[in-house]
Amino acid sequence: MRAPVAALLCLCVLFAAGCGTPDGLDRATRDPACPPGLGRGILDPGFLGPDDERGSTAVRKLLRNPDFGASDEAAEDLRGGEVDPRLVETLRTVTEQHRICVDVFKEGHFFIEGVEDGPRIPEGYGEAGGLPNTHYFGRAADIRYVDGEPVEGNGAGRAVLGVGRVLAGLPPARRPDQIIGPEEWTRTLGSGYEEGWVLEEDQLDLHDEHLHLGYTREDGTRNIR
Numbered sequence: 449m450r451a452p453v454a455a456l457l458c459l460c461v462l463f464a465a466g467c468g469t470p471d472g473l474d475r476a477t478r479d480p481a482c483p484p485g486l487g488r489g490i491l492d493p494g495f496l497g498p499d500d501e502r503g504s505t506a507v508r509k510l511l512r513n514p515d516f517g518a519s520d521e522a523a524e525d526l527r528g529g530e531v532d533p534r535l536v537e538t539l540r541t542v543t544e545q546h547r548i549c550v551d552v553f554k555e556g557h558f559f560i561e562g563v564e565d566g567p568r569i570p571e572g573y574g575e576a577g578g579l580p581n582t583h584y585f586g587r588a589a590d591i592r593y594v595d596g597e598p599v600e601g602n603g604a605g606r607a608v609l610g611v612g613r614v615l616a617g618l619p620p621a622r623r624p625d626q627i628i629g630p631e632e633w634t635r636t637l638g639s640g641y642e643e644g645w646v647l648e649e650d651q652l653d654l655h656d657e658h659l660h661l662g663y664t665r666e667d668g669t670r671n672i673r
């Protein structure tokens with residue numbers, strides 16, 4: 449009896465590895481920079497493949513880059529031209545050194561659950577209520593995973609710090625001027641407001657799970673260093 453059971457087990461293992469669920473396979477092969485369940489899946493309108501030629505050349509390059517992962521909604525914002533080209537360029541530069549997963553630009557972003565996003569940050573989101581909402585204008589991205597690790601709990605980890613160092617190395621005119629992350633990350637990097645970092649305690653507390661990169665202005669940045 450032992451041999452047939454072993455053979456059956458073997459077959460089962462092979463079947464599972466070779467087939468799995470279509471969803472699982474898709475996520476594993478299409479968006480290796482994101483964990484299962486977060487990257488582009490079969491519901492992504494771009495699933496039908498490389499024939500999807502929407503978006504600028506830079507956007508298409510980014511979406512084809514295996515070191516860049518995006519949720520369905522984030523990928524669709526990119527293809528739809530919702531994302532500021534400066535942000536696309538910055539993300540591309542980061543992917544030269546790190547694998548990143550962006551879960552949101554504009555679509556699907558909210559500060560407070562149940563409160564729809566608008567041009568201004570809603571009251572109740574730390575002390576930032578009333579300030580312009582860079583996500584709403586397509587000028588902000590939230591990075592949730594770096595090199596396969598969640599930002600959450602890894603603020604002082606090599607990979608997440610590495611992203612901060614890439615950002616710090618960008619020229620002030622190209623660097624986001626709204627860089628927010630976990631407190632440990634921000635403190636370790638030691639970059640200041642003049643370099644684009646947000647240091648307010650309430651905002652650091654609200655960003656212990658992701659890195660937020662934003663451009664506060666329509667053109668240029670407020671960075672002076």
Ligand SMILES: [Zn+2]
Pocket residue numbers: 583588589590659660661
């Ligand atoms: Zn954000």
